[in-house]
Amino acid sequence: MSVVVIFGGTRPQGNTEILTEKALTNIKAERIYLGDFHFESIIDKRHDTAGFHDRNDDYNSILDRILPHDTIIFATPIYWYSMSGIMKNFIDRWSQSLRDANYPNFKQQMAAKKGYVIAVGGDAPHIKGLPMIQQFQFIFGFIGMEFAGYILGIGNKPGDIMADQKAIYAAGELNQLLKTIV
16 A cells, blocks of 8 residues: 655645644655646536647646555645645546546546545634535545545644644544554
């Protein structure tokens, strides 16, 4: 079993990254920072006879790094009560992958994975972040991926997450679980 983390934050060492790293203590995991890549938003061609066109960006290289792993952690700050825009753009591109001849088994490959979500927000994330968690549940359900769990933490300014002892504890619990499967 192997783990990959998709970081959707844009602030280096932000609260979401700090919390995620607590969950990954002493665990070998590939880390992908979406902000380090250039990928375009989707142009919806699902119903066009010509289909999707290659966007000539970094999206496929990101996908190629994710597909070999068994467990995916989606780590995103909560922006305006949802996942970050860069994370949403990445997931939106899955519509293209579902029809891409280069990835004929994309849905089956994703369905074989477990997914976790780690998110931090500053405005009552344990309540206002739940619609985002539900959104991830629907996304995972559509693709067939197991929704294995989530952690929501409280933090706004850099480092605030360290004061959220419940989130830190939950990250430790996830760490112990991941150690049993890695």
